[in-house]
Amino acid sequence: MNSKTIGDISEAFCTAAFLSKGFTVLKPYGDNNRYDIVIDRGSGFERIQVKTAKYSDTEKCLKISMCSSTFHRNKKHKSYAGEVEFIAAWSEHTKKVYMIPLSEVDNARETRLRLHPAKNKQKKNVRMAVDYEI
Numbered sequence: 001m002n003s004k005t006i007g008d009i010s011e012a013f014c015t016a017a018f019l020s021k022g023f024t025v026l027k028p029y030g031d032n033n034r035y036d037i038v039i040d041r042g043s044g045f046e047r048i049q050v051k052t053a054k055y056s057d058t059e060k061c062l063k064i065s066m067c068s069s070t071f072h073r074n075k076k077h078k079s080y081a082g083e084v085e086f087i088a089a090w091s092e093h094t095k096k097v098y099m100i101p102l103s104e105v106d107n108a109r110e111t112r113l114r115l116h117p118a119k120n121k122q123k124k125n126v127r128m129a130v131d132y133e134i
Contacts, residue, residue, distance in 0.1 A: 010090035017097035019134040034083040055093035098132040
């Protein structure tokens with residue numbers, strides 16, 4: 001499956017998750033925006049960039065890109081800071097959607113959501129997937 005189709009599937013699952021929670025979902029016309037969808041939870045519009053969470057079997061976590069990549073063209077990554085409020089990610093592995101406030105990731109390229117607590121009981125700087133589920 002090509003990356004555009006994978007992205008379309010993730011967007012469809014995220015849209016369905018937001019609709020099932022009773023949110024209004026808006027879709028901008030075209031593919032030239034920094035956000036994929038806009039939601040209204042009753043307190044105003046929030047821009048959302050949709051990503052596909054990748055499961056890491058070695059780390060037992062979900063990895064989610066928090067920036068756009070033009071690495072194939074100019075080897076650069078671009079933050080969504082100031083352009084979206086949330087990253088929403090669909091995981092094929094867990095069959096769930098996660099919503100991460102961009103303000104929590106401090107311009108990181110990637111974030112990880114743990115599916116299970118750390119064996120060493122570490123809690124500092126650990127994001128548990130369950131805390132971000134839609």
